[in-house]
Amino acid sequence: MPMLEIDNLSKSYGPLRALDSMSFSVASGEIFGFVGSNGAGKSTTMRIALGVLAADSGEVRWDGAPLDVAARRTVGYMPEERGLYPKMKVADQLVYLARLHGMSASDARAAMEHWTEKLGVAARRDSDVQTLSLGNQQRVQLAAALVHDPEILVLDEPFSGLDPVAVDVMSGVLREKADQGAPVVFSSHQLELVEHLCDRVGIIRAGRMVACGTVDELRSHAAPRWLVDAPGAAPGWADALPGARVVSTTGSRTVVEVGREPDAEQAVLQAALATGTVREFAPQRASLTDLFRDVVSAEAPSEDTPSTDTPTKTKRSFLSKGRAA
Numbered sequence: 001m002p003m004l005e006i007d008n009l010s011k012s013y014g015p016l017r018a019l020d021s022m023s024f025s026v027a028s029g030e031i032f033g034f035v036g037s038n039g040a041g042k043s044t045t046m047r048i049a050l051g052v053l054a055a056d057s058g059e060v061r062w063d064g065a066p067l068d069v070a071a072r073r074t075v076g077y078m079p080e081e082r083g084l085y086p087k088m089k090v091a092d093q094l095v096y097l098a099r100l101h102g103m104s105a106s107d108a109r110a111a112m113e114h115w116t117e118k119l120g121v122a123a124r125r126d127s128d129v130q131t132l133s134l135g136n137q138q139r140v141q142l143a144a145a146l147v148h149d150p151e152i153l154v155l156d157e158p159f160s161g162l163d164p165v166a167v168d169v170m171s172g173v174l175r176e177k178a179d180q181g182a183p184v185v186f187s188s189h190q191l192e193l194v195e196h197l198c199d200r201v202g203i204i205r206a207g208r209m210v211a212c213g214t215v216d217e218l219r220s221h222a223a224p225r226w227l228v229d230a231p232g233a234a235p236g237w238a239d240a241l242p243g244a245r246v247v248s249t250t251g252s253r254t255v256v257e258v259g260r261e262p263d264a265e266q267a268v269l270q271a272a273l274a275t276g277t278v279r280e281f282a283p284q285r286a287s288l289t290d291l292f293r294d295v296v297s298a299e300a301p302s303e304d305t306p307s308t309d310t311p312t313k314t315k316r317s318f319l320s321k322g323r324a325a
């Protein structure tokens with residue numbers, strides 16, 4: 001199965017090491033969510049994948065071969081800085097971009113019509129891009145990434161600023177492209193959406209991949225969490241429980257992380273019962289947001305910026321044995 005491979009990329013901007021041995025791969029038909037704090041290195045990785053920025057070392061491959069200039073034409077890319085001509089009409093712009101990728105005039109026109117229709121901006125075909133709302137400009141930006149029928153999609157924050165309907169439309173389009181066999185990589189800070197949409201997720205910190213796999217795989221490495229609803233308990237009742245860590249408290253409901261040893265949660269239950277009535281005691285599934293917080297905060301540098309020296313290691317390794325390097 002063809003695969004987009006990001007292999008051991010490193011990149012420094014002067015003394016700042018933005019990427020440090022970044023590796024992951026995305027199979028044909030797979031949607032891969034690329035998440036990390038601001039400045040973690042997502043855009044840098046995507047720019048290198050597209051060849052608009054050179055890596056200091058490492059390689060990007062598609063189907064086993066280096067992604068050269070010709071192969072890059074088959075990539076649909078949505079850059080973070082966007083790239084539409086503000087004073088050009090939507091239709092003219094999309095047709096122009098399709099033609100640049102070698103489509104005939106009639107194919108380019110048909111592709112423009114298809115994508116503007118699909119993405120809900122057909123009524124704005126004759127408008128200058130700069131007169132569109134930001135969300136509609138983003139829809140056109142996605143149309144621009146898709147209009148030449150790319151084999152690979154690399155999208156930098158395609159969901160930012162979209163309304164819920166547009167998010168659904170965009171999600172549907174990405175799933176459709178994946179179902180047609182494209183590897184789809186996108187970055188996002190909308191972790192619920194990433195959890196819902198992506199087949200696999202990569203979490204990066206300070207230019208390094210620190211967790212990679214399906215959300216279930218990442219979850220299986222996380223410490224078990226239990227919800228305790230103890231209405232009679234005094235605030236802070238669980239703070240000093242040995243082997244447990246309070247994750248959150250909302251009113252009488254406390255989420256506690258416990259160790260992996262069998263029955264580790266029983267000590268928490270006993271402590272809760274000692275305070276009086278326990279209305280609820282139940283295991284909690286960690287969300288991607290929980291996992292992200294764990295991974296990103298684990299032994300984090302004091303500032304969450306890329307390191308200029310050897311990066312620290314996370315307290316747990318979430319690197320899956322699968323395709324992630």
Ligand SMILES: Nc1ncnc2c1ncn2[C@@H]1O[C@H](COP(=O)(O)OP(=O)(O)OP(=O)(O)O)[C@@H](O)[C@H]1O
Nearest residue numbers: 013018036037038039040041042043044045305306
């Ligand atoms: N052209 C540049 N010159 C110098 N430093 C840069 C340049 N581009 C990016 N950086 C730095 O490299 C690091 C990684 O930036 P990058 O844009 O890849 O992060 P990101 O994960 O995409 O962040 P965000 O979520 O905020 O978009 C940051 O510290 C950034 O300031």
